[in-house]
Amino acid sequence: MRDEILISLLDRELNQLSRHKVFILTHSGGDPDSICSAYFLRKLLKEIYNVGNVWIGVPGSPTAHVKALIEYFGIGLAQNVEGVDAYIVVDAGSPEQLDEYFEVISRGDKYVIVIDHHSDTVNRYSPNVKVYSSERYQSVTEVIYDLAEYLGYQLELRDAEAILIGLYYDTVRFSIADLDTSSKICRLISKGIILNSILAKLEQTVDTSERIARLKGASRMKIYRFRDWLVVITNVGKFQSSVARSLINLGAHLAIAIGEVDKSRVAASMRASQDFIEQTKINLSIDLAGRIGVKFGGYGGGHASAAHLECNASIEELAEYLVDELKNRLGINPEVLEA
Known part of the structure:
Protein backbone atom coordinates (compact mmCIF):
# COMPACT_ATOMS: atom_id res chain seq x y z
CA MET A 1 0.00 0.00 0.00
CA ALA A 200 -8.37 -5.81 -26.24
CA LYS A 201 -11.20 -3.73 -24.76
CA LEU A 202 -8.82 -0.76 -24.83
CA GLU A 203 -7.28 -1.32 -28.24
CA GLN A 204 -9.99 0.39 -30.24
CA THR A 205 -9.52 0.90 -33.96
CA VAL A 206 -8.35 4.45 -34.67
CA ASP A 207 -11.00 6.06 -36.85
CA THR A 208 -10.18 7.98 -40.02
CA SER A 209 -10.75 11.45 -38.56
CA GLU A 210 -8.24 10.78 -35.76
CA ARG A 211 -5.70 9.44 -38.26
CA ILE A 212 -6.13 12.60 -40.36
CA ALA A 213 -5.64 14.77 -37.26
CA ARG A 214 -2.39 12.96 -36.45
CA LEU A 215 -1.11 13.42 -40.00
CA LYS A 216 -2.09 17.11 -40.04
CA GLY A 217 -0.38 17.56 -36.69
CA ALA A 218 2.83 16.10 -38.09
CA SER A 219 2.67 18.19 -41.26
CA ARG A 220 2.04 21.47 -39.38
CA MET A 221 4.51 21.05 -36.54
CA LYS A 222 7.35 23.42 -35.79
CA ILE A 223 10.50 21.78 -34.47
CA TYR A 224 12.61 23.54 -31.84
CA ARG A 225 15.98 22.05 -30.99
CA PHE A 226 17.15 22.86 -27.48
CA ARG A 227 20.57 21.19 -27.92
CA ASP A 228 19.76 17.50 -27.41
CA TRP A 229 16.05 18.07 -26.76
CA LEU A 230 13.55 18.14 -29.62
CA VAL A 231 10.37 20.08 -28.87
CA VAL A 232 7.51 20.18 -31.38
CA ILE A 233 4.45 22.44 -31.36
CA THR A 234 1.53 21.98 -33.73
CA ASN A 235 -2.11 22.94 -34.14
CA VAL A 236 -5.11 20.74 -34.92
CA GLY A 237 -8.86 21.20 -34.55
CA LYS A 238 -9.41 18.12 -32.40
CA PHE A 239 -7.72 14.99 -31.03
CA GLN A 240 -4.95 17.10 -29.50
CA SER A 241 -4.08 14.40 -26.96
CA SER A 242 -3.77 11.72 -29.63
CA VAL A 243 -1.71 14.03 -31.84
CA ALA A 244 0.74 14.93 -29.05
CA ARG A 245 1.15 11.26 -28.16
CA SER A 246 1.80 10.32 -31.80
CA LEU A 247 4.48 13.01 -32.11
CA ILE A 248 6.32 11.54 -29.12
CA ASN A 249 6.24 8.20 -30.92
CA LEU A 250 7.74 9.93 -33.98
CA GLY A 251 10.75 11.06 -31.95
CA ALA A 252 9.94 14.30 -30.11
CA HIS A 253 11.01 14.68 -26.49
CA LEU A 254 8.20 17.15 -25.82
CA ALA A 255 5.11 17.52 -28.02
CA ILE A 256 2.43 20.18 -27.66
CA ALA A 257 -0.75 20.13 -29.76
CA ILE A 258 -2.91 23.26 -29.61
CA GLY A 259 -6.43 23.75 -30.95
CA GLU A 260 -9.16 26.38 -30.83
CA VAL A 261 -12.08 25.88 -28.45
CA ASP A 262 -13.76 29.02 -29.77
CA LYS A 263 -12.65 32.40 -31.17
CA SER A 264 -11.00 33.52 -27.93
CA ARG A 265 -10.07 30.27 -26.24
CA VAL A 266 -7.63 27.44 -26.96
CA ALA A 267 -6.84 24.03 -25.54
CA ALA A 268 -3.47 22.29 -25.56
CA SER A 269 -2.32 18.77 -24.81
CA MET A 270 1.28 18.10 -23.82
CA ARG A 271 3.26 14.87 -23.74
CA ALA A 272 6.91 14.32 -22.87
CA SER A 273 9.31 11.41 -22.93
CA GLN A 274 10.43 10.01 -19.59
CA ASP A 275 14.07 10.99 -20.12
CA PHE A 276 13.05 14.61 -20.80
CA ILE A 277 11.12 14.78 -17.52
CA GLU A 278 13.83 13.08 -15.49
CA GLN A 279 16.75 15.10 -16.83
CA THR A 280 15.18 18.57 -17.16
CA LYS A 281 13.10 18.28 -13.95
CA ILE A 282 10.23 20.01 -15.78
CA ASN A 283 6.82 18.90 -14.55
CA LEU A 284 4.35 19.51 -17.40
CA SER A 285 1.40 19.82 -15.03
CA ILE A 286 2.91 22.20 -12.47
CA ASP A 287 5.52 24.12 -14.48
CA LEU A 288 3.68 24.53 -17.78
CA ALA A 289 -0.02 23.58 -17.98
CA GLY A 290 -1.12 24.69 -14.52
CA ARG A 291 0.84 27.92 -14.34
CA ILE A 292 0.27 29.04 -17.93
CA GLY A 293 -3.40 28.08 -17.87
CA VAL A 294 -4.03 30.34 -14.88
CA LYS A 295 -1.88 33.14 -16.34
CA PHE A 296 -4.09 33.25 -19.43
CA GLY A 297 -7.37 33.12 -17.52
CA GLY A 298 -7.96 29.39 -17.73
CA TYR A 299 -6.81 26.21 -16.06
CA GLY A 300 -4.43 23.32 -16.56
CA GLY A 301 -3.20 20.18 -14.89
CA GLY A 302 -2.30 16.54 -15.28
CA HIS A 303 0.89 14.64 -14.62
CA ALA A 304 4.61 15.26 -14.89
CA SER A 305 4.77 13.79 -18.41
CA ALA A 306 1.20 14.36 -19.65
CA ALA A 307 -0.88 17.49 -19.15
CA HIS A 308 -3.69 19.58 -20.58
CA LEU A 309 -4.61 23.25 -20.43
CA GLU A 310 -7.39 25.51 -21.63
CA CYS A 311 -7.05 29.29 -21.63
CA ASN A 312 -7.91 32.64 -23.23
CA ALA A 313 -5.31 33.12 -25.94
CA SER A 314 -4.72 32.56 -29.62
CA ILE A 315 -2.79 29.56 -30.90
CA GLU A 316 0.10 31.84 -31.84
CA GLU A 317 0.19 33.61 -28.46
CA LEU A 318 0.22 30.38 -26.52
CA ALA A 319 2.86 28.77 -28.75
CA GLU A 320 5.13 31.82 -28.45
CA TYR A 321 4.75 31.92 -24.68
CA LEU A 322 5.49 28.20 -24.37
CA VAL A 323 8.72 28.55 -26.35
CA ASP A 324 9.80 31.52 -24.20
CA GLU A 325 9.01 29.57 -21.03
CA LEU A 326 11.08 26.62 -22.22
CA LYS A 327 13.96 28.98 -23.10
CA ASN A 328 13.95 30.28 -19.54
CA ARG A 329 13.63 26.90 -17.89
CA LEU A 330 16.22 25.15 -20.03
CA GLY A 331 18.53 28.15 -20.31
CA ILE A 332 18.91 27.51 -24.04
CA ASN A 333 17.97 29.49 -27.15
CA PRO A 334 16.46 26.93 -29.53
CA GLU A 335 17.33 26.33 -33.14
CA VAL A 336 14.20 26.28 -35.30
CA LEU A 337 14.34 23.36 -37.73
CA GLU A 338 12.42 22.81 -40.94
CA ALA A 339 9.66 20.23 -40.52
Whole structure:
Protein backbone atom coordinates (compact mmCIF):
# COMPACT_ATOMS: atom_id res chain seq x y z
CA MET A 1 0.00 0.00 0.00
CA ARG A 2 1.50 3.31 -1.09
CA ASP A 3 -0.15 5.66 1.39
CA GLU A 4 -1.97 4.04 4.30
CA ILE A 5 -2.67 7.38 5.97
CA LEU A 6 -4.46 8.70 2.87
CA ILE A 7 -6.45 5.48 2.54
CA SER A 8 -7.47 5.46 6.20
CA LEU A 9 -8.64 9.08 5.96
CA LEU A 10 -10.58 8.30 2.79
CA ASP A 11 -12.19 5.31 4.50
CA ARG A 12 -13.25 7.52 7.40
CA GLU A 13 -14.73 10.06 4.97
CA LEU A 14 -16.67 7.46 3.00
CA ASN A 15 -18.15 6.09 6.22
CA GLN A 16 -20.04 9.39 6.50
CA LEU A 17 -22.03 8.50 3.36
CA SER A 18 -24.16 5.73 4.85
CA ARG A 19 -27.71 5.89 3.45
CA HIS A 20 -26.80 8.93 1.33
CA LYS A 21 -27.57 9.36 -2.35
CA VAL A 22 -24.20 9.62 -4.09
CA PHE A 23 -23.30 10.73 -7.62
CA ILE A 24 -19.83 9.71 -8.88
CA LEU A 25 -18.42 11.95 -11.62
CA THR A 26 -15.45 11.40 -13.91
CA HIS A 27 -13.68 14.20 -15.74
CA SER A 28 -15.02 15.42 -19.09
CA GLY A 29 -15.36 12.53 -21.54
CA GLY A 30 -13.90 10.12 -19.01
CA ASP A 31 -11.08 7.68 -19.67
CA PRO A 32 -10.42 4.05 -18.68
CA ASP A 33 -8.88 5.01 -15.32
CA SER A 34 -11.77 7.26 -14.30
CA ILE A 35 -14.62 5.00 -15.47
CA CYS A 36 -13.05 1.83 -14.02
CA SER A 37 -12.37 3.50 -10.68
CA ALA A 38 -15.96 4.83 -10.63
CA TYR A 39 -17.31 1.35 -11.40
CA PHE A 40 -15.37 -0.32 -8.60
CA LEU A 41 -15.93 2.52 -6.12
CA ARG A 42 -19.68 2.20 -6.66
CA LYS A 43 -19.46 -1.47 -5.61
CA LEU A 44 -17.56 -0.59 -2.44
CA LEU A 45 -20.00 2.18 -1.55
CA LYS A 46 -22.99 -0.12 -1.86
CA GLU A 47 -21.50 -3.27 -0.32
CA ILE A 48 -19.20 -1.85 2.38
CA TYR A 49 -20.35 1.68 3.16
CA ASN A 50 -24.12 1.04 3.09
CA VAL A 51 -24.80 3.80 0.56
CA GLY A 52 -28.40 3.61 -0.64
CA ASN A 53 -28.23 4.93 -4.20
CA VAL A 54 -25.10 5.45 -6.31
CA TRP A 55 -25.03 6.86 -9.83
CA ILE A 56 -22.15 7.34 -12.25
CA GLY A 57 -21.95 10.29 -14.64
CA VAL A 58 -19.53 11.28 -17.40
CA PRO A 59 -19.57 15.04 -18.11
CA GLY A 60 -19.67 15.96 -21.77
CA SER A 61 -19.66 12.99 -24.14
CA PRO A 62 -17.95 9.66 -23.31
CA THR A 63 -14.87 8.84 -25.39
CA ALA A 64 -14.71 5.74 -27.58
CA HIS A 65 -12.64 3.90 -24.96
CA VAL A 66 -15.15 4.76 -22.26
CA LYS A 67 -18.14 3.67 -24.37
CA ALA A 68 -16.54 0.26 -24.89
CA LEU A 69 -15.95 -0.16 -21.15
CA ILE A 70 -19.43 1.06 -20.24
CA GLU A 71 -20.85 -1.67 -22.45
CA TYR A 72 -18.48 -4.37 -21.16
CA PHE A 73 -19.08 -3.66 -17.46
CA GLY A 74 -22.76 -2.85 -17.89
CA ILE A 75 -22.46 0.64 -16.44
CA GLY A 76 -25.59 2.73 -16.67
CA LEU A 77 -24.79 6.44 -16.92
CA ALA A 78 -26.96 9.06 -15.24
CA GLN A 79 -27.48 12.78 -15.89
CA ASN A 80 -28.89 15.56 -13.72
CA VAL A 81 -30.00 13.30 -10.86
CA GLU A 82 -32.39 14.96 -8.41
CA GLY A 83 -31.89 14.87 -4.64
CA VAL A 84 -28.19 14.01 -4.59
CA ASP A 85 -26.68 14.20 -1.09
CA ALA A 86 -23.02 13.95 -2.08
CA TYR A 87 -20.79 14.03 -5.15
CA ILE A 88 -17.58 12.04 -5.50
CA VAL A 89 -15.29 13.30 -8.26
CA VAL A 90 -12.68 10.84 -9.55
CA ASP A 91 -9.61 11.61 -11.66
CA ALA A 92 -10.37 15.31 -12.23
CA GLY A 93 -7.46 17.57 -11.32
CA SER A 94 -9.60 20.72 -11.42
CA PRO A 95 -13.33 21.54 -11.31
CA GLU A 96 -13.17 23.05 -14.81
CA GLN A 97 -12.81 19.48 -16.13
CA LEU A 98 -16.37 18.75 -15.02
CA ASP A 99 -18.09 20.73 -17.79
CA GLU A 100 -21.81 21.05 -17.00
CA TYR A 101 -21.23 20.00 -13.37
CA PHE A 102 -18.68 22.76 -12.71
CA GLU A 103 -21.22 25.09 -11.09
CA VAL A 104 -22.83 22.55 -8.77
CA ILE A 105 -19.43 21.30 -7.58
CA SER A 106 -18.01 24.81 -7.07
CA ARG A 107 -20.83 26.78 -5.47
CA GLY A 108 -20.25 25.33 -1.98
CA ASP A 109 -23.69 24.05 -0.97
CA LYS A 110 -23.06 20.35 -1.71
CA TYR A 111 -21.03 17.65 0.03
CA VAL A 112 -18.17 17.01 -2.43
CA ILE A 113 -15.31 14.51 -2.19
CA VAL A 114 -12.48 14.41 -4.76
CA ILE A 115 -10.29 11.31 -5.21
CA ASP A 116 -7.33 11.96 -7.48
CA HIS A 117 -3.64 11.42 -8.22
CA HIS A 118 -2.67 14.55 -10.18
CA SER A 119 -0.26 17.35 -9.29
CA ASP A 120 -1.65 20.21 -7.19
CA THR A 121 -5.27 18.97 -7.16
CA VAL A 122 -5.86 20.09 -3.59
CA ASN A 123 -5.26 23.74 -4.58
CA ARG A 124 -7.70 23.68 -7.52
CA TYR A 125 -10.93 23.12 -5.61
CA SER A 126 -12.76 25.41 -3.18
CA PRO A 127 -11.94 24.95 0.54
CA ASN A 128 -15.24 23.21 1.31
CA VAL A 129 -14.37 20.30 -1.02
CA LYS A 130 -12.75 17.27 0.65
CA VAL A 131 -9.76 16.35 -1.54
CA TYR A 132 -7.97 13.00 -1.20
CA SER A 133 -5.11 13.02 -3.68
CA SER A 134 -1.54 11.76 -3.84
CA GLU A 135 0.85 11.83 -6.76
CA ARG A 136 2.48 8.76 -5.26
CA TYR A 137 -0.28 6.80 -6.99
CA GLN A 138 -0.07 6.02 -10.70
CA SER A 139 -3.84 5.98 -11.18
CA VAL A 140 -7.07 6.60 -9.29
CA THR A 141 -7.97 2.96 -9.88
CA GLU A 142 -4.93 2.06 -7.79
CA VAL A 143 -6.19 4.31 -4.96
CA ILE A 144 -9.51 2.44 -4.95
CA TYR A 145 -7.66 -0.90 -5.10
CA ASP A 146 -5.63 0.05 -2.02
CA LEU A 147 -8.87 1.05 -0.31
CA ALA A 148 -10.34 -2.39 -1.09
CA GLU A 149 -7.26 -4.12 0.31
CA TYR A 150 -7.40 -1.91 3.41
CA LEU A 151 -11.01 -3.03 3.89
CA GLY A 152 -10.17 -6.70 3.30
CA TYR A 153 -12.58 -6.77 0.35
CA GLN A 154 -12.41 -9.94 -1.76
CA LEU A 155 -12.25 -9.09 -5.46
CA GLU A 156 -14.45 -10.79 -8.00
CA LEU A 157 -13.12 -11.35 -11.52
CA ARG A 158 -14.91 -8.28 -12.94
CA ASP A 159 -13.45 -6.12 -10.14
CA ALA A 160 -9.94 -7.32 -10.94
CA GLU A 161 -10.48 -6.67 -14.65
CA ALA A 162 -11.63 -3.10 -14.01
CA ILE A 163 -8.64 -2.36 -11.78
CA LEU A 164 -6.20 -3.89 -14.25
CA ILE A 165 -7.61 -1.84 -17.14
CA GLY A 166 -7.25 1.37 -15.13
CA LEU A 167 -3.64 0.54 -14.24
CA TYR A 168 -2.85 -0.43 -17.83
CA TYR A 169 -4.18 2.82 -19.25
CA ASP A 170 -2.59 5.24 -16.79
CA THR A 171 0.81 3.53 -16.88
CA VAL A 172 0.90 3.80 -20.69
CA ARG A 173 0.43 0.07 -21.34
CA PHE A 174 2.46 -0.77 -18.20
CA SER A 175 5.53 0.96 -19.69
CA ILE A 176 5.96 3.26 -16.67
CA ALA A 177 4.61 0.83 -14.07
CA ASP A 178 6.83 0.90 -10.99
CA LEU A 179 7.55 -2.00 -8.63
CA ASP A 180 4.43 -1.42 -6.51
CA THR A 181 2.13 -1.28 -9.54
CA SER A 182 3.82 -4.32 -11.11
CA SER A 183 3.23 -6.31 -7.93
CA LYS A 184 -0.45 -5.36 -8.01
CA ILE A 185 -0.71 -6.33 -11.68
CA CYS A 186 0.58 -9.82 -10.86
CA ARG A 187 -1.91 -10.22 -8.01
CA LEU A 188 -4.76 -9.14 -10.28
CA ILE A 189 -3.79 -11.53 -13.07
CA SER A 190 -3.75 -14.37 -10.52
CA LYS A 191 -7.51 -13.83 -10.10
CA GLY A 192 -8.01 -15.55 -13.46
CA ILE A 193 -7.81 -12.63 -15.89
CA ILE A 194 -7.12 -13.55 -19.51
CA LEU A 195 -4.80 -10.64 -20.22
CA ASN A 196 -4.94 -10.40 -24.02
CA SER A 197 -8.72 -10.65 -23.98
CA ILE A 198 -9.34 -7.92 -21.42
CA LEU A 199 -6.75 -5.50 -22.82
CA ALA A 200 -8.37 -5.81 -26.24
CA LYS A 201 -11.20 -3.73 -24.76
CA LEU A 202 -8.82 -0.76 -24.83
CA GLU A 203 -7.28 -1.32 -28.24
CA GLN A 204 -9.99 0.39 -30.24
CA THR A 205 -9.52 0.90 -33.96
CA VAL A 206 -8.35 4.45 -34.67
CA ASP A 207 -11.00 6.06 -36.85
CA THR A 208 -10.18 7.98 -40.02
CA SER A 209 -10.75 11.45 -38.56
CA GLU A 210 -8.24 10.78 -35.76
CA ARG A 211 -5.70 9.44 -38.26
CA ILE A 212 -6.13 12.60 -40.36
CA ALA A 213 -5.64 14.77 -37.26
CA ARG A 214 -2.39 12.96 -36.45
CA LEU A 215 -1.11 13.42 -40.00
CA LYS A 216 -2.09 17.11 -40.04
CA GLY A 217 -0.38 17.56 -36.69
CA ALA A 218 2.83 16.10 -38.09
CA SER A 219 2.67 18.19 -41.26
CA ARG A 220 2.04 21.47 -39.38
CA MET A 221 4.51 21.05 -36.54
CA LYS A 222 7.35 23.42 -35.79
CA ILE A 223 10.50 21.78 -34.47
CA TYR A 224 12.61 23.54 -31.84
CA ARG A 225 15.98 22.05 -30.99
CA PHE A 226 17.15 22.86 -27.48
CA ARG A 227 20.57 21.19 -27.92
CA ASP A 228 19.76 17.50 -27.41
CA TRP A 229 16.05 18.07 -26.76
CA LEU A 230 13.55 18.14 -29.62
CA VAL A 231 10.37 20.08 -28.87
CA VAL A 232 7.51 20.18 -31.38
CA ILE A 233 4.45 22.44 -31.36
CA THR A 234 1.53 21.98 -33.73
CA ASN A 235 -2.11 22.94 -34.14
CA VAL A 236 -5.11 20.74 -34.92
CA GLY A 237 -8.86 21.20 -34.55
CA LYS A 238 -9.41 18.12 -32.40
CA PHE A 239 -7.72 14.99 -31.03
CA GLN A 240 -4.95 17.10 -29.50
CA SER A 241 -4.08 14.40 -26.96
CA SER A 242 -3.77 11.72 -29.63
CA VAL A 243 -1.71 14.03 -31.84
CA ALA A 244 0.74 14.93 -29.05
CA ARG A 245 1.15 11.26 -28.16
CA SER A 246 1.80 10.32 -31.80
CA LEU A 247 4.48 13.01 -32.11
CA ILE A 248 6.32 11.54 -29.12
CA ASN A 249 6.24 8.20 -30.92
CA LEU A 250 7.74 9.93 -33.98
CA GLY A 251 10.75 11.06 -31.95
CA ALA A 252 9.94 14.30 -30.11
CA HIS A 253 11.01 14.68 -26.49
CA LEU A 254 8.20 17.15 -25.82
CA ALA A 255 5.11 17.52 -28.02
CA ILE A 256 2.43 20.18 -27.66
CA ALA A 257 -0.75 20.13 -29.76
CA ILE A 258 -2.91 23.26 -29.61
CA GLY A 259 -6.43 23.75 -30.95
CA GLU A 260 -9.16 26.38 -30.83
CA VAL A 261 -12.08 25.88 -28.45
CA ASP A 262 -13.76 29.02 -29.77
CA LYS A 263 -12.65 32.40 -31.17
CA SER A 264 -11.00 33.52 -27.93
CA ARG A 265 -10.07 30.27 -26.24
CA VAL A 266 -7.63 27.44 -26.96
CA ALA A 267 -6.84 24.03 -25.54
CA ALA A 268 -3.47 22.29 -25.56
CA SER A 269 -2.32 18.77 -24.81
CA MET A 270 1.28 18.10 -23.82
CA ARG A 271 3.26 14.87 -23.74
CA ALA A 272 6.91 14.32 -22.87
CA SER A 273 9.31 11.41 -22.93
CA GLN A 274 10.43 10.01 -19.59
CA ASP A 275 14.07 10.99 -20.12
CA PHE A 276 13.05 14.61 -20.80
CA ILE A 277 11.12 14.78 -17.52
CA GLU A 278 13.83 13.08 -15.49
CA GLN A 279 16.75 15.10 -16.83
CA THR A 280 15.18 18.57 -17.16
CA LYS A 281 13.10 18.28 -13.95
CA ILE A 282 10.23 20.01 -15.78
CA ASN A 283 6.82 18.90 -14.55
CA LEU A 284 4.35 19.51 -17.40
CA SER A 285 1.40 19.82 -15.03
CA ILE A 286 2.91 22.20 -12.47
CA ASP A 287 5.52 24.12 -14.48
CA LEU A 288 3.68 24.53 -17.78
CA ALA A 289 -0.02 23.58 -17.98
CA GLY A 290 -1.12 24.69 -14.52
CA ARG A 291 0.84 27.92 -14.34
CA ILE A 292 0.27 29.04 -17.93
CA GLY A 293 -3.40 28.08 -17.87
CA VAL A 294 -4.03 30.34 -14.88
CA LYS A 295 -1.88 33.14 -16.34
CA PHE A 296 -4.09 33.25 -19.43
CA GLY A 297 -7.37 33.12 -17.52
CA GLY A 298 -7.96 29.39 -17.73
CA TYR A 299 -6.81 26.21 -16.06
CA GLY A 300 -4.43 23.32 -16.56
CA GLY A 301 -3.20 20.18 -14.89
CA GLY A 302 -2.30 16.54 -15.28
CA HIS A 303 0.89 14.64 -14.62
CA ALA A 304 4.61 15.26 -14.89
CA SER A 305 4.77 13.79 -18.41
CA ALA A 306 1.20 14.36 -19.65
CA ALA A 307 -0.88 17.49 -19.15
CA HIS A 308 -3.69 19.58 -20.58
CA LEU A 309 -4.61 23.25 -20.43
CA GLU A 310 -7.39 25.51 -21.63
CA CYS A 311 -7.05 29.29 -21.63
CA ASN A 312 -7.91 32.64 -23.23
CA ALA A 313 -5.31 33.12 -25.94
CA SER A 314 -4.72 32.56 -29.62
CA ILE A 315 -2.79 29.56 -30.90
CA GLU A 316 0.10 31.84 -31.84
CA GLU A 317 0.19 33.61 -28.46
CA LEU A 318 0.22 30.38 -26.52
CA ALA A 319 2.86 28.77 -28.75
CA GLU A 320 5.13 31.82 -28.45
CA TYR A 321 4.75 31.92 -24.68
CA LEU A 322 5.49 28.20 -24.37
CA VAL A 323 8.72 28.55 -26.35
CA ASP A 324 9.80 31.52 -24.20
CA GLU A 325 9.01 29.57 -21.03
CA LEU A 326 11.08 26.62 -22.22
CA LYS A 327 13.96 28.98 -23.10
CA ASN A 328 13.95 30.28 -19.54
CA ARG A 329 13.63 26.90 -17.89
CA LEU A 330 16.22 25.15 -20.03
CA GLY A 331 18.53 28.15 -20.31
CA ILE A 332 18.91 27.51 -24.04
CA ASN A 333 17.97 29.49 -27.15
CA PRO A 334 16.46 26.93 -29.53
CA GLU A 335 17.33 26.33 -33.14
CA VAL A 336 14.20 26.28 -35.30
CA LEU A 337 14.34 23.36 -37.73
CA GLU A 338 12.42 22.81 -40.94
CA ALA A 339 9.66 20.23 -40.52
